[in-house]
Amino acid sequence: MxxxxxxxxxxxxxxxxxxxxxxxxxxxxxxxxxxxxxxxxxxxxxxxxxxxxxxxxxxxxxxxxxxxxxxxxxxxxxxxxxxxxxxxxxxERPLLRIGLPPYSHLFARRVALLERFAQLQPKIQIEIALGWSPDLVERVAAGSLDLAFTVGEVIDPALDYQLISHTPCHLCCRSDDPLAARDVVRSSDLRGRTILTFERGLNPSMHEQLFGAAQRAGALLQVDHEMMSDLWLQHILAGDVVGLNFIRKPPLQLRERLCMRPFADAADIALRLARRRGVQQPATERCWQLALGAAAPGNPVPSKN
CATH class of the missing domain: 1.10.10.10 (Winged helix-like DNA-binding domain superfamily/Winged helix DNA-binding domain)
Structure with a gap:
């Protein structure tokens, strides 16, 4: 009944x-x-x-x-x-769920890409989730995110990736540090020096890319939870420590006191966009295609026309 x-x-x-x-x-x-x-x-x-x-x-x-x-x-x-x-x-207004690393606002191409996508697709609602790359990759694979920007060699065979940009690594030190006199800094130059790092478990592959060679050469690693922030730069200025940096530019008021030197023994750090393989919802596909047009180094983010 x-x-x-x-x-x-x-x-x-x-x-x-x-x-x-x-x-x-x-x-x-x-x-x-x-x-x-x-x-x-x-x-x-x-x-x-x-x-x-x-x-x-x-x-x-x-x-x-x-x-x-x-x-x-x-x-x-x-x-x-x-x-x-x-x-x-x-x-009426499709939802696109995108994962971002917490410092990804420092990647100019990532910022320009999402801003342009929002301009071109105003009816698509964008939901942002912050997290470190390994966690974001797991969430894309599980389906709780549609896309994610990842940093470092965080690769899952179940996902498709496209390169958005890659940047070389630089050593950041005080202008009066002896390392500032070098044109290029190598791992052997960092023996006995303290390098500020993030916790290895947050992104093991990128940690190895940035700090592995220096640590094997005898550098000392010190966790700094303010990596690549203004406070991180202040920590470098305040003590006998250095940092490895791939996107952070010192603000104008600190540039006379800080020095950036190319670091020879760390591979370029890649920013990628990841998605699950297979058929995509229209909002995901539109963002992916826009990123394809902007992926090649030197390409501007495509205009509406």
Whole structure:
């Protein structure tokens, strides 16, 4: 037997208030009409749901047994309505979920690409998730993200990648540091020196790219949770430490006090865009195609025309 969900809603309204008057008020219907509908439901079920007398309304044994299942039906209907509303919104304005490393705003090509995409596709809603590259790759593979920008050699065979840009590594030190006098700094020059690093577990492959050769040459690694921020630059200025940097340019007010020198023993750091293999939703494909046009070094982000 199938029961009209509207009748179930009426039963719940009366069962929760134990009053036909208050139940009718909550549903914005007339009390006599509500009483008639409950009688209709009871006739369909074959038993009474309420004990009615002049002083009170109470649930029968059968009514009490049905109250929680009826509430569950109403919760399911609410979830159905919420899901339908969300799907309607997404149909009208599709959602694109993109993962970004926390420092990716320093990559000019990444910033320009997403800004241009937002201009070209104003009806697509962009949802941003921040995280380190290994975590973002896992989330793309699992389907909780549509795309992710990754830094370093974080490769998953289940994903497609395209190169957005790559940048060489530089050593950042104080202008009065002996290393500032060198045209190029090598790992052997860093023996016994302290290098500020991020925690290896956050991105093991990039950690190896940046710091592996220097550590094997005898450099000391010191974790700094402010990597490549203004505070990181202040830490370099304040002590006998150096940093390895691939995107951070010192602000103008610090450039006389800081020096950047090419670091010979670290591979260029790559910024890539990753997606799952296979058929893509239209919003993902549009962003991917825009990135393809901007991927080659020296190419501008495509204009609307």
């Amino acid at each position: 199938r029961t009209d969900s509207r009748l179930v809603q009426m039963f719940v309204a009366v069962a929760d208030t134990l009053s036909f008057t208050r139940g009718a008020e909550s549903l914005h219907v007339a009390q006599p009409w509500l009483s008639a509908q409950i009688r209709k439901l009871e006739a369909q079920l074959g038993f009474d749901l309420f004990v009615r007398d002049s002083r009170r309304v109470a649930l029968t044994e059968q009514g009490a047994a049905l109250r929680d299942p009826a509430r569950a039906v109403m919760r399911s209907l609410d979830e159905f309505g919420a899901c339908a509303s969300m799907l309607r919104i997404h149909k």
